[in-house]
Structure formats: C-alpha cells, structure tokens
Amino acid sequence: xxxxxxxxxxxxxxxxxxxxxxxxxxxxxxxxxxxxxxxxxxxxxxxxxxxxxxxxxxxxxxxxxxxxxxxxxxxxxxxxxxxxxxxxxxxxxxxxxxxxxxxxxxxxxxxxxxxxxxxxxxxxxxxxxxxxxxxxxxxxxxxxxxxxxxxxxxxxxxxxxxxxxxxxxxxxxxxxxxxxxxxxxxxxxxxxxxxxxxxxxxxxxxxxxxxxxxxxxxxxxxxxxxxxxxxxxxxxxxxxxxxxxxxxxxxxxxxxxxxxxxxxxxxxxxxxxxxxxxxxxxxxxxxxxxxxxxxxxxxxxxxxxxxxxxxxxxxxxxxxxxxxxxxxxxxxxxxxxxxxxxxxxxxxxxxxxxxxxxxxxxxxxxxxxxxxxxxxxxxxxxxxxxxxxxxxxxxxxxxxxxxxxxxx
Amino acid sequence: xxxxxxxxxxxxxxxxxxxxxxxxxxxxxxxxxxxxxxxxxxxxxxxxxxxxxxxxxxxxxxxxxxxxxxxxxxxxxxxxxxxxxxxxxxxxxxxxxxxxxxxxxxxxxxxxxxxxxxxxxxxxxxxxxxxxxxxxxxxxxxxxxxxxxxxxxxxxxxxxxxxxxxxxxxxxxxxxxxxxxxxxxxxxxxxxxxxxxxxxxxxxxxxxxxxxxxxxxxxxxxxxxxxxxxxxxxxxxxxxxxxxxxxxxxxxxxxxxxxxxxxxxxxxxxxxxxxxxxxxxxxxxxxxxxxxxxxxxxxxxxxxxxxxxxxxxxxxxxxxxxxxxxxxxxxxxxxxxxxxxxxxxxxxxxxxxxxxxxxxxxxxxxxxxxxxxxxxxxxxxxxxxxxxxxxxxxxxxxxxxxxxxxxx
Numbered sequence: 001x002x003x004x005x006x007x008x009x010x011x012x013x014x015x016x017x018x019x020x021x022x023x024x025x026x027x028x029x030x031x032x033x034x035x036x037x038x039x040x041x042x043x044x045x046x047x048x049x050x051x052x053x054x055x056x057x058x059x060x061x062x063x064x065x066x067x068x069x070x071x072x073x074x075x076x077x078x079x080x081x082x083x084x085x086x087x088x089x090x091x092x093x094x095x096x097x098x099x100x101x102x103x104x105x106x107x108x109x110x111x112x113x114x115x116x117x118x119x120x121x122x123x124x125x126x127x128x129x130x131x132x133x134x135x136x137x138x139x140x141x142x143x144x145x146x147x148x149x150x151x152x153x154x155x156x157x158x159x160x161x162x163x164x165x166x167x168x169x170x171x172x173x174x175x176x177x178x179x180x181x182x183x184x185x186x187x188x189x190x191x192x193x194x195x196x197x198x199x200x201x202x203x204x205x206x207x208x209x210x211x212x213x214x215x216x217x218x219x220x221x222x223x224x225x226x227x228x229x230x231x232x233x234x235x236x237x238x239x240x241x242x243x244x245x246x247x248x249x250x251x252x253x254x255x256x257x258x259x260x261x262x263x264x265x266x267x268x269x270x271x272x273x274x275x276x277x278x279x280x281x282x283x284x285x286x287x288x289x290x291x292x293x294x295x296x297x298x299x300x301x302x303x304x305x306x307x308x309x310x311x312x313x314x315x316x317x318x319x320x321x322x323x324x325x326x327x328x329x330x331x332x333x334x335x336x337x338x339x340x341x342x343x344x345x346x347x348x349x350x351x352x353x354x355x356x357x358x359x360x361x362x363x364x365x366x367x368x369x370x371x372x373x374x375x376x377x378x379x380x381x382x383x384x385x386x387x388x389x390x391x392x393x394x395x396x397x398x399x400x401x402x403x404x405x406x407x408x
Numbered sequence: 409x410x411x412x413x414x415x416x417x418x419x420x421x422x423x424x425x426x427x428x429x430x431x432x433x434x435x436x437x438x439x440x441x442x443x444x445x446x447x448x449x450x451x452x453x454x455x456x457x458x459x460x461x462x463x464x465x466x467x468x469x470x471x472x473x474x475x476x477x478x479x480x481x482x483x484x485x486x487x488x489x490x491x492x493x494x495x496x497x498x499x500x501x502x503x504x505x506x507x508x509x510x511x512x513x514x515x516x517x518x519x520x521x522x523x524x525x526x527x528x529x530x531x532x533x534x535x536x537x538x539x540x541x542x543x544x545x546x547x548x549x550x551x552x553x554x555x556x557x558x559x560x561x562x563x564x565x566x567x568x569x570x571x572x573x574x575x576x577x578x579x580x581x582x583x584x585x586x587x588x589x590x591x592x593x594x595x596x597x598x599x600x601x602x603x604x605x606x607x608x609x610x611x612x613x614x615x616x617x618x619x620x621x622x623x624x625x626x627x628x629x630x631x632x633x634x635x636x637x638x639x640x641x642x643x644x645x646x647x648x649x650x651x652x653x654x655x656x657x658x659x660x661x662x663x664x665x666x667x668x669x670x671x672x673x674x675x676x677x678x679x680x681x682x683x684x685x686x687x688x689x690x691x692x693x694x695x696x697x698x699x700x701x702x703x704x705x706x707x708x709x710x711x712x713x714x715x716x717x718x719x720x721x722x723x724x725x726x727x728x729x730x731x732x733x734x735x736x737x738x739x740x741x742x743x744x745x746x747x748x749x750x751x752x753x754x755x756x757x758x759x760x761x762x763x764x765x766x767x768x769x770x771x772x773x774x775x776x777x778x779x780x781x782x783x784x785x786x787x788x789x790x791x792x793x794x795x796x797x798x799x800x801x802x803x804x805x806x807x808x809x810x811x812x813x814x815x816x
Contacts, residue, residue, distance in 0.1 A: 066739075
C-alpha cells in the first residue's frame with residue numbers, strides 16, 4: 001500500500017492532564033510489571049502483569065460481540081468458575097488473539113497457567129486480556145518469554161504500576177489513569193487503554209479499576225453495569241462493539257467498610273472514559289452531547305448516540321464550526337423528536353437554534369468557544385423529562401492517518 | 409477558525425466516467441438553463457431551471473427528516489394539489505432554505521410563482537429544490553435575478569442541459585449524469601448532485617430522472633420506492649437523513665408505450681447512485697457491500713448498512729488494507745448473525761475469512777486488488793437466503809478537509 005507522504009503538521013495536541021498521584025500499585029498488596037517481549041514490531045512494552053498477595057474479589061463486563069476474543073471467553077470461564085476471584089492479571093498488547101479459533105483459546109489458557117504456576121494459585125484465578133491486531137495467532141514463544149521477564153520485574157512501587165499501564169497501550173497517544181481519594185481516606189485507582197472509540201468496531205477498550213475498600217464480588221457484579229453505563233458505555237456509540245472490550249473492577253479489602261465505593265469507582269471510570277474520548281485517534285477535544293426534554297431516558301440516549309455517530313457533526317467539531325444544521329438534521333432524522341418547533345440547541349452555552357429555528361449568534365465567538373478541550377452540546381427537545389449523555393471525539397486528519405495505515 | 413495549512417497532495421482522483429451521450433434536454437420538449445446569480449460566494453452557477461412544453465406526469469420521493477426544508481414541503485404540497493404535474497423545476501444551490509421557518513416557505517412559493525408567471529402555468533405545476541448551507545434565509549433579490557436570467561437563457565440544446573446540471577452542484581467533485589437507451593430506442597436520462605453521503609446528516613441529494621415513454625403519474629408514484637431502494641437508498645446508510653433530499657421522476661410521453669420504463673429509469677438511478685458514492689467527499693472508490701445467506705433480506709440490508717457505516721471499515725478501504733477484522737467485528741456486533749462459525753468474507757473475490765476463522769491469503773495481492781475504483785466485499789452468513797446490498801465510499805483525508813471547513 002502506498003499512501004502519500006504526510007508531511008503536514010497534524011493537529012494532535014495532547015490533553016492537559018495533571019499527573020495522577022496514584023495508580024494501581026498505590027492500592028496496596030499489588031505488584032506490577034510491564035515489559036517488552038517482541039509482540040509489537042516497534043519494540044515497545046507489550047506484556048503487562050499484575051499480581052495480588054492474595055485472591056481479590058473481582059467482577060467483569062465484556063464485549064457482547066459474537067466474535068468475542070479468546071481471552072474474553074477465558075476470563076468469563078474463570079470468573080464463573082471462581083465466582084469472582086483475582087490473583088493475577090496478564091495482558092498483552094500488539095495482538096488481540098481474536099478470531100483465532102481453538103489455538104487462540106489454548107494460548108490464552110496457557111498464559112494463565114504459566115502465571116498461576118509461578119504465583120502458586122489456581123489458573124482460574126488468573127485473568128487474561130489481549131489487544132491489537134486480530135486474526136493472527138499469538139506468538140507464544142514471545143508471550144512465554146514476556147511472562148518470565150514480567151515475573152522477574154514485579155514490584156509494588158508506583159513506577160512498576162506505570163510500566164503495567166504503558167505495556168497495555170496500542171495506538172493510545174497518552175497513558176490513561178485516574179484516581180479518587182474519599183474523605184475517609186479510601187482510594188480508588190484505575191488505568192485503561194483505547195483510542196479508537198470512533199464508530200467503533202475493533203476499538204478495544206481495556207479498563208482495570210480497583211479500590212482498597214471491602215466489597216465482595218457479588219456487590220461488584222451488581223454495580224458494574226450502572227457504572228459502565230455512565231462511563232465507558234457513554235463514550236461514543238458503544239464500546240461493546242470490539243471483540244476484546246473488558247472492564248474489570250476489584251477490591252483489595254485493605255480498608256474496612258465499603259461506604260462510597262460506587263461513587264469512587266464511578267468517578268474513576270468516568271475520568272478514564274473522558275480520556276478515551278479525548279484520545280479518539282486524532283481527537284483534539286471531547287464533546288459531551290446531552291439530550292434533555294426527551295420523552296424518556298432511552299430516547300434521549302438514542303438521540304445523543306445518533307448525533308455523536310455523525311461524521312459530519314464530528315468534522316464540524318474538529319473544525320470549530322458552529323454548524324448547528326448538522327446537529328439539528330440528526331435530531332430530525334429519527335423517532336425521538338416530538339414537536340420540531342420546540343427544539344433548542346446550545347453549544348458551549350450559546351443558544352444556536354431555538355424553537356425550531358436558527359437563533360442569532362456571533363459565529364466567530366461561537367467558533368472560538370469551541371476551540372477548547374471540553375465542548376458541550378445540549379439538545380433540548382422540550383417534550384418530557386428524559387435525559388441522556390454521551391461523550392464523543394472529533395474527527396480530524398489524524399484519524400485517517402492512524403486508521404488507513406494500521407495493519408499493512 | 410484556523411486550520412493548519414494542508415500542503416500535502418491529497419489523493420482525490422476523479423472517477424473514470426465516460427461522457428454521457430444524453431442529458432435531460434435530450435428527452436425532447438424540455439428547455440434548460442443554469443446561471444450564476446450570486447447565491448454562492450464563489451460566483452459559480454447556482455440557479456437551474458427546467459421548463460417543459462406542457463405539463464408532464466411526475467412523482468417524487470423526499471427526505472423523511474422532521475426538519476424537511478421549505479422547498480420539500482412546497483414540492484409535496486404541489487404534487488398533492490396537481491396529482492403529479494410538472495411544468496417547470498427551479499433549483500438553487502448554495503443555500504438549502506432549511507430551518508428557515510415561515511419566511512422560507514414564502515420564499516420557496518415565490519420562486520415557483522415567478523417561474524409560473526413567466527411560463528404561463530399554475531404555480532403548483534412548478535417544483536422547487538434547494539441545496540447548500542442550512543438555516544440562512546434565501547437571498548431573494550439574487551434568486552429573483554437568477555430566475556430572470558435563467559428564463560432568458562433557456563434552451564433545448566445539450567449544452568443548456570449541462571448548464572442545468574452544473575448549477576445544481578455544491579461540493580460535488582464532478583457532475584453526475586447517466587442515460588440509458590432501450591432496444592426500442594426509448595431514452596431515460598438523469599442528473600443528480602450530492603457528495604456527502606457519508607453518515608449522512610446534511611448530505612443533500614437531488615436527483616432528477618426523466619424518460620420519453622408514456623407513463624402516468626400514478627404508475628411513477630407506485631414504482632419510485634422500489635427504484636430508490638435499489639439505487640439512492642442503497643448508498644451508504646440512508647439518503648433520507650438530509651433536510652432536502654429529493655428524487656423526481658417524470659415522463660415526457662413523446663414516445664408511445666411504456667414497456668421497459670422501470671428498467672431504464674432504474675438503471676439510470678443505479679448509475680447515478682454509484683456516482684454519488686464515488687464522490688463521497690474525498691472518496692477514492694466505491695465499495696459494494698453485499699450480505700448473503702442472512703435469515704431474510706431485511707437482516708442482510710441492516711448488516712450491510714452497519715458495515716458500511718463503520719469509520720474503521722471505511723478508512724481500511726481508503727488505505728487498501730485487507731483488514732478483515734474490522735469487517736468481521738461489525739458482523740458480530742448485532743442481531744443478524746446466526747452461527748459465527750459459518751461466516752465467510754470475500755474481498756475482491758479473495759476469501760479472507762472462512763468458517764469463522766481467518767483464511768490464508770496474500771495480503772499484498774489483496775491490497776493491490778483493493779486499489780480499484782470498484783471494490784466488492786461479500787459477507788456470507790451461511791444462514792438463509794436473505795440478501796442485501798449497499799454502496800459506500802471510503803473515508804480519507806479529503807473528507808476531513810471538505811467537512812471541517814464547510815461554513816466558517
């Protein structure tokens with residue numbers, strides 16, 4: 001494949017994120033490592049390992065894709081077998097081990113077994129994730145070597161936690177982590193990877209969030225769907241579309257009590273979701289699309305998703321173009337709308353469309369207001385009390401560059 | 409708004425289209441004109457007029473968007489009032505006259521009235537279309553002047569027909585026309601405009617197809633949905649999403665009989681639809697996505713649309729990247745799939761995925777095979793007899809350029 005040389009300076013500013021004070025190893029009782037074992041041709045870190053002192057309560061949410069990858073199936077088996085116990089987590093990047101048939105399942109199980117043997121636990125207490133190109137067998141000689149290296153490198157310090165994070169990245173432009181300290185002193189911390197949340201087949205998201213409170217696996221399982229609905233599943237369209245999407249939440253139990261754990265884990269998940277949208281392969285900002293006044297919440301979410309999915313909306317966001325016609329026409333193109341003459345659109349607090357007609361506003365000022373890292377688009381249908389919210393990335397030149405040149 | 413200077417050579421080859429021997433004026437009994445009256449800041453032609461010797465049977469299909477533009481509403485009123493008679497058609501480009509409230513309706517009616525007075529017919533026998541930026545009032549002084557100029561310029565020759573076509577274009581990279589001569593000597597000819605069929609809010613499509621056979625308005629009306637389903641509505645997702653989409657078909661009745669008219673008009677519509685996909689704002693090719701072996705036709709169409717909508721699929725097509733993982737993961741991400749282990753994907757005749765697993769194939773050869781203007785992707789679910797087909801454009805750098813810089 002020959003693409004034209006791309007010698008323009010593409011706009012891809014990194015987000016303005018303060019460094020997080022805490023990462024997974026800050027939760028205590030956890031050792032981590034991230035090493036390079038040659039799965040990625042680039043030589044970048046590609047094998048990550050997390051090992052707990054003892055088995056921790058854990059719950060997971062996974063892709064609903066019919067072609068769910070081998071590691072997803074193995075995780076589901078293990079979680080069912082143990083009813084939610086996590087002693088270790090092994091992740092490789094650079095290869096998704098998806099659409100790899102029986103060999104893929106066998107390879108994922110072998111990775112768990114290797115870690116289990118070294119750690120001295122049941123293989124079902126080891127969870128496994130993969131992310132990268134799909135349809136190619138895992139290079140198991142490298143994976144075995146990587147696991148051995150990572151076992152050697154395990155450490156409880158923050159730097160090791162960061163190495164873990166770097167080794168799970170693929171096309172991510174920046175590492176994604178978040179933490180939250182409650183008034184009680186309890187800590188929640190998480191990391192994730194993902195950059196292609198746009199459309200998003202094959203947009204693998206892996207997210208691992210832990211906290212030091214004492215919550216059992218059943219409670220984690222029960223709360224996870226709600227937490228995901230407000231965070232990872234609110235990132236443009238639906239993270240369930242990839243073959244490998246995985247969200248794990250666990251509890252170290254080093255601190256008595258569970259009060260506030262859902263808020264803390266929820267806040268971390270929402271902050272990670274924002275970072276996913278921010279890194280949407282070439283994104284320059286995150287736009288929060290809020291639909292209000294819908295007949296119910298489901299109608300609001302459905303409309304928000306349709307607006308977020310539009311390539312025309314997303315290129316307008318990239319171009320700082322207050323082209324409300326593109327937003328409004330998506331509103332009109334579906335069953336959620338009641339009376340068109342009640343619709344109001346507000347962009348960065350500026351009313352651009354009101355009562356079904358264009359509002360007078362200063363286009364230049366609106367364009368300047370859009371040149372931010374956080375943009376808000378509110379669509380009020382004036383029809384009921386339903387509300388929904390999604391995050392979307394804008395669509396710029398770099399998205400094409402990243403995605404037209406991925407495997408060949 | 410400041411975008412980085414784009415000094416790369418963007419790939420945007422024009423399609424290899426043979427010039428059409430016939431256009432609308434070739435149908436006989438029609439005079440046409442296309443003039444520049446200043447609606448477009450560029451000074452390009454922006455007002456088109458078609459006038460028939462006598463009222464012709466006509467039928468139309470229109471956007472289903474709740475914010476349907478004023479000219480769409482006026483066309484619908486006029487077609488209802490006349491039961492399908494067309495004496496003249498006036499089209500402006502550069503301004504969509506959409507979301508323009510009562511003023512917009514009044515402006516669209518005035519344009520019809522001006523033409524009707526000059527031609528000597530009922531205003532309801534005049535149809536009107538607009539395409540361009542939405543939410544801005546039509547500059548009626550210019551429209552009035554343009555109509556006067558166009559009335560002066562009316563001519564029955566081919567050049568006038570081409571002027572009409574050029575005056576309906578907006579971001580189109582090339583004019584779109586097609587014709588078909590039946591064995592009987594009967595002629596169908598059509599023109600259309602549209603380039604943003606991608607996602608596609610605000611992707612206005614206007615298509616006008618006529619033939620010289622004798623078909624009444626009722627028969628045209630009855631057949632139009634089927635013709636559109638195989639042509640304009642098979643272009644990626646759904647052309648109904650814009651506020652202005654219009655498809656008009658008419659019959660001049662200069663030739664006795666009607667035999668074969670649906671095939672002729674259908675063939676012209678399909679060829680125009682291919683050109684719409686080919687011009688998908690920066691597209692370098694048209695990909696026909698065919699789903700076979702689905703449980704029914706609707707499931708096949710639904711899956712084909714979802715694959716076509718994926719930005720990851722469309723960037724892979726742009727990059728000539730046989731990254732079947734992106735196609736397959738969209739197959740797995742929905743309710744149409746029966747048994748994943750029966751799925752087969754064929755790209756340009758090369759089997760890339762078979763029985764639910766990757767097939768061995770030569771990636772370089774597959775990539776070369778994708779570097780064509782017409783690409784075929786066939787997904788066989790092995791589950792039933794349902795079949796569906798959509799056309800999609802690929803997604804490249806120029807799409808971003810066109811769409812990030814449209815109004816500001």
